Amino acid sequence: MLSTSTSTLVFWFLTILIVASALAVVLLRNIVHSALFLILTFVGIAGIYILLNAEFLAAVQILVYAGAIAILVVFAVMLTRRGDISESNLFNKNYLAAGVLCLALFILNTFLIGQTFWTIKSGEPPLNNVGAIADAFLGRYVLPFEVAAVLLLVAMVGAILLARGVNQDQ
Amino acid sequence: MINNAWLIPVFPAIAFLIIVFLTRRVQLLSALVGIVAIGTSFIMSIGVLREVLVNGISMENPVEYAFTWLGIPGYLKIEAGVLIDPLTAVMLFVVTLVAFLVNIYSVGYMHGEPGFSSFFSYLALFGASMLGLILANNYFMIFFFWELVGLCSYLLIGFYYHKHSAARAGLKAFVTNRVADFGFMLGFFILFAIFGTFNFRELATAIPNYQDTAFLAIAATLVFVGPIGKSAQFPLHVWLPDAMEGPTPVSALIHAATMVAAGVYLLARAFVLFASLPTVMLIVAYVGGFTAFFAATIAITQSDIKRILAYSTLSQLGYMVMAMGVGSMTAGMFHLMTHAFFKALLFLGAGSIIHALEEQDIFRMGGIYKDMKVTVSTFIIASLALCGVPPLAGFWSKDEILAGALNHGFTGLYVLGTVVAFLTSLYMFRLIFIAFFGKRRAGLHGHESPFTMTLPLLILAVLSIVSGFVGAPFVSHGFSSLVYYGEPHHVVPNYGVMGISVLVALAGIFVAWVLYGRPSDVPTKIKHRFPFIYNLLVNKYYIDEVYMWLFRRVILGVSYILNWHDRHVVDGIFDGVGRLTRASGHKLRYIQTGNLQTYALVIFSAVVIITLWIATPVFGGMLQ
């Protein structure tokens, strides 16, 4: 466990990192840059997980998001590349309305969070985090677990079919 | 036997199903099924009548059993049940007997006709419905069967549906009866609304204690509209003469002896309702008396044998209704019974003549008594019975009605009834002298009808002679001690009334003989002397024309207005709603940009707005 002041420091650092790189993802005009900042955001979020004593989740975050999904995104960018890459990630005509909406949602959300009373519980997190998660998955949540497996299989088959394209002759 | 009386209508109903589904292709077997079924019902009816007499079942102590057919506890109870008192027993006997004889007669009459089997199936269905109507123990059931007999009547009037006039006559009967049935229905619904029951006996105990007679009078008048239609009283009588388009056995059974008497039977069943309301009784009496007179005058000028008999039926039904109206229910039912026998006989005899000559116009007949001795002699017996010549059946029953009118202080109606008696013998013997005697017309080849047709004639002739004795004044424990309302009363013979009515009947016959019994130009002279009256009578007082005018001008005019209203106002509103939807859709479709991000924007805007709404303190939210 980190000491309180250290964790506070780390939290602010990570927060700034996450928010800044997320803004970069959204605001930059080059889609490749956006993808790279996306990876940075994911890594920052993994740090937040560690801060919250969710080490296993942090590992999954790095593996799945930073490893697999970001790479997928980069692949997709490469395969659909057309025209000038430095102008590949532009805003559409809704950008102003969307900005107002998102700002309003953020302000409202923050107000509501401040108004809400949470019953904070103090307690020791389980020492063996991975073991606890494994118990949950193969015990109480075994059915959703299996369904998730089926979902992944279906998504994989669907993605292959869609990406390959149906042969028009058949 | 009484406990199984509910089976009496079931037999013909089963026969109907058997004929329709099994034996339709085999004609004689269908007829046999029908005859056996109604014969069984007849034997059971005799059994019921015997038990009623032996076991002393009276009007006060009837046998009733029922089960709840349809019910909402506390609100609605509709029973299916059987009520047997002497009234029921007598009606059962009369209806099954006449129906049985007509079924036998039809085998000969309908021989070789297309639709022979369906004719018998209709007869069986009619038998079932009519017997159900008689046995019913409540208004709802009686109405149910009332509609069924109306349906059978419609089917049988339009039996020769390929003939345009027959199809139209069926329609006319049906529509006219619908008008009346609607009144009847409203009437007994009002009764239900007041008393909360349809049951006759429960109503009989409740009605005399009810105070609001004005309301009750409306209900009673509406109930009386039913008999006005079914028993063809003025002004809804127009369907009955046209109903003669049906086969003659049907005219005998349905449109003379039984179904048209259902109205009178209903009056008898509901007599307690009418008896407590003198005003309504007065209406009933005068409608009946007027119809009796009105129809008799028309009958004098008609030339179609069946139409003469039809107007005679109207007139006699008027007598019965008048009897109900003056308060002698016994006399009305007595006349119903005797009339059923001799009027069925008259129609069956007419059918026999029509069957032989294929001619209905009496002026084209003549001198046929030599060829058809049985038919003609039974026809004359029936006519004498109808005219009220002693000691035949009609004499006793008609006398009782006239005496009843006089005893209850309706002197005017008594005089009217006597005049009608005169007219009755006039038109009946006009028919007889013209059609049966006189010169033979060339080209007519009469022949006596087959045995199946003459046998019912002979049986009915015997009944026309003797059936009056059950109600004759000198018979103790006769008809009047069986069927009565209030106290059973012994009929005191009123020799004055008797004498006058016999004299009047004989006078009618004599006048008919003077005018038509020998070659004479007096009828033609009278016709030319009073052309207005003659035209009025021969055209049946132009009632049909008035109705047609009303229909064309008033109903079609109102319909035209309603049609316009429906097309332009009602349809306009709905078309307008449709057009508005279309037009607004046409404009609003541009909102559908097809851009998913726009949709998402709208969705999240809605999320923000809803969250704001919920969170705002004015609406009970949590934002302070």
Next chain:
Amino acid sequence: MITLNHYLALGGMLFCIGLYGALAKKNAIAILMGIELMLNAVNINLVAFNHYLEPSKVVGQVFAIFVIVVAAAEVAVGLALVLNIYRRRLESNVDDFNWLKW
């Protein structure tokens, strides 16, 4: 002292940034990236709730893993769709994906 509210505010901010990306970008891949950001914001909230409200159990983390699974499936299918559309229309600009219109 970092409280639950800090984490929730972080999650809310990340969610709004992702939403902005999903609503205001032209490129279909950029929209998918925005959606990923939104899903991650949700995950932060879940884990933070787990940590502060029920620290002795791992329910929030389990739920977050399910979200990651679904997100992976979603991004795979979504990118396949983008590729497919691109092959047919030579375009990954969502402004032109308007076949759903009237």
